[in-house]
Amino acid sequence: MAQTAVWGADGANPAGGKRSLWRRFWSRSNERAGYLFILPSLIHLIVFLVVPLVFSLILSFHDWRNPNPANVPYVGLENYEFLMGDRRFWASMSNTLYYTVLAVPLGMAVSLGVALVLNQKLRGVYLFRTLFFMPVVSSWVAVSVIWITLLDPTTGIVNYLLAQIGIAPVNWLGDPRTAMPAIVIITIWKGMGFNMVIWLAGLQAIPQELYEAASIDGANRVQTFRFLTLPLLAPTSMFMAITGVIGSFQVFSPIYVITKGGPLGSTDVAVFHIYQRAFQNFDFGYAAAMAWVLFAVIFTATVFQLWLRRRRGEEIMF
Amino acid sequence: MINVQKATPAGVFLRFMGYAFLVMVALIMVVPFLWMVTTSLKTPGSEFTLPPQILPSEFNFASYNTLFNNLPFGRYFVNTVLITVLTVAGQLLVCSLAAYGFARLNFIGRDLLFLLYLATMMIPFQITLIPLFLIVFQLGWIDTYQGLIIPSISSAFAIFLLRQSFLSIPRDYQDAARIDGANEFTIYWRVFMPLNGPALATLGVFAFMGTWTDLLWPLLIARGENMRTLELGLAYFNARPNAFSQPNWPLLMAGSVVVMLPVLLIYFLAQRYFVQGISLSGVRG
Numbered sequence: 354m355a356q357t358a359v360w361g362a363d364g365a366n367p368a369g370g371k372r373s374l375w376r377r378f379w380s381r382s383n384e385r386a387g388y389l390f391i392l393p394s395l396i397h398l399i400v401f402l403v404v405p406l407v408f409s410l411i412l413s414f415h416d417w418r419n420p421n422p423a424n425v426p427y428v429g430l431e432n433y434e435f436l437m438g439d440r441r442f443w444a445s446m447s448n449t450l451y452y453t454v455l456a457v458p459l460g461m462a463v464s465l466g467v468a469l470v471l472n473q474k475l476r477g478v479y480l481f482r483t484l485f486f487m488p489v490v491s492s493w494v495a496v497s498v499i500w501i502t503l504l505d506p507t508t509g510i511v512n513y514l515l516a517q518i519g520i521a522p523v524n525w526l527g528d529p530r531t532a533m534p535a536i537v538i539i540t541i542w543k544g545m546g547f548n549m550v551i552w553l554a555g556l557q558a559i560p561q562e563l564y565e566a567a568s569i570d571g572a573n574r575v576q577t578f579r580f581l582t583l584p585l586l587a588p589t590s591m592f593m594a595i596t597g598v599i600g601s602f603q604v605f606s607p608i609y610v611i612t613k614g615g616p617l618g619s620t621d622v623a624v625f626h627i628y629q630r631a632f633q634n635f636d637f638g639y640a641a642a643m644a645w646v647l648f649a650v651i652f653t654a655t656v657f658q659l660w661l662r663r664r665r666g667e668e669i670m671f
Numbered sequence: 672m673i674n675v676q677k678a679t680p681a682g683v684f685l686r687f688m689g690y691a692f693l694v695m696v697a698l699i700m701v702v703p704f705l706w707m708v709t710t711s712l713k714t715p716g717s718e719f720t721l722p723p724q725i726l727p728s729e730f731n732f733a734s735y736n737t738l739f740n741n742l743p744f745g746r747y748f749v750n751t752v753l754i755t756v757l758t759v760a761g762q763l764l765v766c767s768l769a770a771y772g773f774a775r776l777n778f779i780g781r782d783l784l785f786l787l788y789l790a791t792m793m794i795p796f797q798i799t800l801i802p803l804f805l806i807v808f809q810l811g812w813i814d815t816y817q818g819l820i821i822p823s824i825s826s827a828f829a830i831f832l833l834r835q836s837f838l839s840i841p842r843d844y845q846d847a848a849r850i851d852g853a854n855e856f857t858i859y860w861r862v863f864m865p866l867n868g869p870a871l872a873t874l875g876v877f878a879f880m881g882t883w884t885d886l887l888w889p890l891l892i893a894r895g896e897n898m899r900t901l902e903l904g905l906a907y908f909n910a911r912p913n914a915f916s917q918p919n920w921p922l923l924m925a926g927s928v929v930v931m932l933p934v935l936l937i938y939f940l941a942q943r944y945f946v947q948g949i950s951l952s953g954v955r956g
Contacts, residue, residue: 386855387781390772393765395784397825401803402791408802420808467696470689481693483942484700490938490945492884494906495927499703501909502710502920508719510706542699550949603797606886610906624797631801632891644797651795 409641417638425638432642442643444618445626446650448533452622453601455537461593463541464548465586469578471549472556482553486546493543493606500539501526501611526612529619536607536620548593555589556582587662595658602651623647707931711735711924718920734925742922743896744929747904750893751883754819754900759878761824763871769825770833771859775845785834788827804891818892819900823882829874836870837863873948876941883934901930 413432415425436442467485471478488496503509504525512522525535559582567577605624608614614621614629627647631640702725709727710718711734738744772778773785803822812818840863848858864871889903899907905926909918938945 385778387772387776387778390776390855390859391769391784394769394788394825394830397765397821398788398791398827400806401822401825402794402799402827405799405802405806406794408805409798412802412805420805467693470692473686473689475686475689475693481697482946483939484697486942486945487704487935487938488700490880490934492902492905492927492930492934493886494884494902494909495707495930496703498905498909498923498927499707502719502924503703503706505719508721508723510702510723510725513721513723542703545700547949550946554949599795603795609886609890610909627797628887632804637801637805641798641801644801648795648798 409644412638412641413645415638417641419635420637428638432639433646435639436642436646441618441621442623442626442646445621445623446647448619448621449602449604449623451533452537452604452620453598455534456540456601457594457597459537460541460544460548460597461590464545465552467545468549468552468556469582472553482546482549485549488543489546491543494610496539496543497607497610500542504535527616529617532612532616532619536611539607539611540604548597551593552586552589555586559585591658591662595655598654598658599651602647602654707924707927711921711928713921715919715921731921734919734921735929737922738925738929742908743899744901744904744926746897747899747901748929750898751900751902754816755879755882757816757820758823758882759875761820762826762829762878763875765825766829766874767833767864767867767871768859769830770837771855771863773830774834774837775858775863776855788830792827792831800887800891807892813892814894814898815892816898819889819898822888826878829878832874833867833870836867840866869944869947872941873944876937876944877948879937880934880945884930901926905930 414427414429416428416431417425471481504511506512506522506524506527509525511525516522523531525531563581563585564577567581572580603624604622605628608620608622608625609628612620614625623643624647627640627643630636630643705725706723709724712727712730712732714729714731715734769788773781773788807813807818807822810818812821844862844866845858848862853861884902885900886902886906889898889900890906893899893903905923908926909923
């Protein structure tokens, strides 16, 4: 970003310090073609991002119940007040939290393990990396269809394998206790390749000399990992934890395709709940209020993580 | 520290363990895909056996035939291709224009505007989703191609990445072209676009992937069957009319193969752009 400033400030005459205000103004706007270049994206940004943002806040203060309503009563903070006592909404928030607490740390740990092995410069690493990344680019609906059959209680491969080691069949997606863990397994499977690539980038940024120094000092594998690799991966893990939590709080596709929030509401997560409220009950105003509360929770979680890391003295990469 | 590369007994053992681990993970990653292909080639009604079959033993293409001849998957395919191609092309054009303006031209308010663009990257989609739907509804774009394409034709993230790439082109190129009498659009189109091929390819591949497999937006906008994308069509097809109807798994799996094949093909061909893109968006050191 420092480089940007140098490029941006030079204008026509980088040395010109004593020019009059008017001439500076004129020289800075002598490339007015710039406005034309950014115009299409600016119009798009205003119509499809800035206006919706403001509109969303307005919506949340109204009782807006129809895509094309005749009148929209202003209700002030009523939507937010009702929301505070809405058990079903808070149940969906707690399901989201449960999903996040399982999926983010497990997903990070599994992909770190794989990345560490891939980083050993074994032959054929390229092939493995390609295979591991395949689920990342795949479509959520297709992946869901596949996993519904893999997790089938009677004919699925997963229960077949478990039976081989003497574990009784599990009704993965049909039992409120196992439905969310099953969704977590599927998301970890799909996202593993993505996290792995980020871990690998972090691992490859660690200077090789440090490992040589550790080896000279007589550090063994475990010590090297614990006292060298892990601390140096802190910025990477920081990035992944923060983006991972933000992403998990917004999970939608697997829930929509696989469980539709069931069984017994055990996988009804926040965005799915908002989706149903808005686009099945057409309760747009209330759904907008829920979206803002969800955003506030995500924002708080992010700030909390940043604060936690800073307190532990870790370097913040943003 | 034991060097895995060396031919010491410990090194050989660790290398063996490493491969054993990688092969196991590879099986977990690949078997679901094999299972999808195998099941799609089976005769409906006899698809599940014990023990489960991973590799195909029969090659019955009837399900693929049904998808395209008895079900509108041909239409879904055309829709998906059309929407994806236009979204990717539009995004590359709109975002590269803006990136050139922000990276290479001076105008009043430029840095402030760019800051605004960056700030919008932090707005989560669930906040804008509902009003965006209402705006598209008011525009009369429900069930239209423009309703599916235009809202995603620009992205602040894409502009940010392209601007970074444009900044790495030496200023001399621009000056030289100006001396030769080229106008700004010519410089952008004839100098900057060709020189930034890899960055454009990375973004194109990402936009392709995101649009091809998008579910939520088509779910809201494509109401009629004729506007559905592959991903949405498959999702509707997967939703059973009632809990007792037995789904036609070979047909569903064939549909999954059709949805996935183009994305996987593009991925195998343009793999380095995917990896590059993630490293760009993710960590740097």
